[in-house]
Amino acid sequence: MLRLYDNRLSGNGYKPRLLLGHLGRAYERVEIDILKGESRTPEFLARNPNGRIPVLELEDGTCLAESNAILFYLAEGSRFLPDTPLGRAQALQWLCFEQYNHEPNIAVARHWLQHIEMTEAQRAQIPARQEGGRAALAVMERHLTETPWFVGEAMSIADIALYAYTHVAGEGGFDLAAYPAVSAWLARVAAEPGHVPMDPAPVGVVAPPA
Amino acid sequence: MLRLYDNRLSGNGYKPRLLLGHLGRAYERVEIDILKGESRTPEFLARNPNGRIPVLELEDGTCLAESNAILFYLAEGSRFLPDTPLGRAQALQWLCFEQYNHEPNIAVARHWLQHIEMTEAQRAQIPARQEGGRAALAVMERHLTETPWFVGEAMSIADIALYAYTHVAGEGGFDLAAYPAVSAWLARVAAEPGHVPMDPAPVGVVAPPA
Numbered sequence: 001m002l003r004l005y006d007n008r009l010s011g012n013g014y015k016p017r018l019l020l021g022h023l024g025r026a027y028e029r030v031e032i033d034i035l036k037g038e039s040r041t042p043e044f045l046a047r048n049p050n051g052r053i054p055v056l057e058l059e060d061g062t063c064l065a066e067s068n069a070i071l072f073y074l075a076e077g078s079r080f081l082p083d084t085p086l087g088r089a090q091a092l093q094w095l096c097f098e099q100y101n102h103e104p105n106i107a108v109a110r111h112w113l114q115h116i117e118m119t120e121a122q123r124a125q126i127p128a129r130q131e132g133g134r135a136a137l138a139v140m141e142r143h144l145t146e147t148p149w150f151v152g153e154a155m156s157i158a159d160i161a162l163y164a165y166t167h168v169a170g171e172g173g174f175d176l177a178a179y180p181a182v183s184a185w186l187a188r189v190a191a192e193p194g195h196v197p198m199d200p201a202p203v204g205v206v207a208p209p210a
Numbered sequence: 211m212l213r214l215y216d217n218r219l220s221g222n223g224y225k226p227r228l229l230l231g232h233l234g235r236a237y238e239r240v241e242i243d244i245l246k247g248e249s250r251t252p253e254f255l256a257r258n259p260n261g262r263i264p265v266l267e268l269e270d271g272t273c274l275a276e277s278n279a280i281l282f283y284l285a286e287g288s289r290f291l292p293d294t295p296l297g298r299a300q301a302l303q304w305l306c307f308e309q310y311n312h313e314p315n316i317a318v319a320r321h322w323l324q325h326i327e328m329t330e331a332q333r334a335q336i337p338a339r340q341e342g343g344r345a346a347l348a349v350m351e352r353h354l355t356e357t358p359w360f361v362g363e364a365m366s367i368a369d370i371a372l373y374a375y376t377h378v379a380g381e382g383g384f385d386l387a388a389y390p391a392v393s394a395w396l397a398r399v400a401a402e403p404g405h406v407p408m409d410p411a412p413v414g415v416v417a418p419p420a
Contacts, residue, residue: 049353058296064300069302089279089283090279093279097276100309100313103310
């Protein structure tokens with residue numbers, strides 16, 4: 001059975017959880033307390049030398065890191081990965097955007113504001129992170145005024161990757177009401193059959209719906 | 211013919227240039243002066259609303275952004291993209307690592323130190339960026355002591371993506387001599403047939419070798 005090393009507060013961990021829910025695939029979920037350093041132990045670093053969750057452990061013990069690479073792997077051959085080279089590349093374009101322009105601003109602002117005691121250096125960076133996050137939301141808003149889904153005619157891993165931290169952007173100090181097309185898209189994603197919420201994260205073995 | 215909107219100083223732009231050289235594919239290169247704001251004009255934003263180079267314009271006018279998505283697109287069906295789902299996902303894992311842990315530290319430190327007049331806020335961030343860059347190089351070093359290439363038995367887009375800013379990391383204040391496995395891998399990449407240098411960037415139409 002697939003095993004997911006994960007943290008319940010993490011949007012990066014929620015991405016594969018959400019896709020696995022849509023795929024109806026069973027997996028075992030292992031909670032890693034990143035605030036207690038459990039992602040930096042020698043045992044964990046053997047699974048991912050970069051010391052980050054999520055990590056997907058395959059049936060043969062092979063470990064795959066990076067949430068968006070895990071999404072791509074799980075989605076191959078399913079309706080959540082476009083079936084043309086251009087469609088796949090466009091999905092990847094949004095996954096790269098998510099990791100470079102969206103997550104470091106929106107997820108990091110949320111993490112610092114909600115989950116830790118900020119240092120002075122972190123506090124000083126909050127305005128820049130929020131400015132970067134608003135710029136990312138503006139790029140999404142512009143795209144979503146033209147099309148209901150990020151790539152093609154249906155929900156794909158591009159939507160799943162971007163949903164993870166966008167739907168909790170309020171916790172990072174972002175006002176989603178200012179982005180009506182983004183807000184309507186969030187509701188579309190959450191209304192898809194098979195949707196699972198980020199919170200509460202499931203415990204132990206997660207079985208597909210009967 | 212493919213058209214690449216690019217900047218001669220950019221490692222992100224160099225990634226597709228290097229792969230196109232290996233593929234022996236002709237393309238037209240258009241220089242965008244990012245320091246003069248040419249990636250933020252309305253004309254450019256119509257090609258990439260995120261306002262960044264590189265952008266690959268296909269024969270039919272479709273524009274694809276994000277250097278690593280462009281690499282994946284150009285490599286499909288070639289020896290530079292692994293031909294198994296796990297191999298593709300492992301290549302993507304390193305592409306995600308490059309965009310999240312490597313580029314924001316190594317490329318940004320290089321850009322700030324070499325190409326602009328730093329603000330006080332930027333100058334204050336240099337030590338943290340260099341610490342993050344050294345951590346990324348340490349992850350690469352650990353992997354490359356075990357295997358000659360990042361994924362599989364030959365050079366892939368994972369190597370091309372990571373080569374782009376690693377080989378100029380010295381310009382960001384990093385001492386590559388401290389990473390002997392990384393240094394040996396840089397030499398391996400540069401010795402591959404079809405290799406093209408980052409500097410000078412070619413001008414106008416780039417034809418494949420006869």
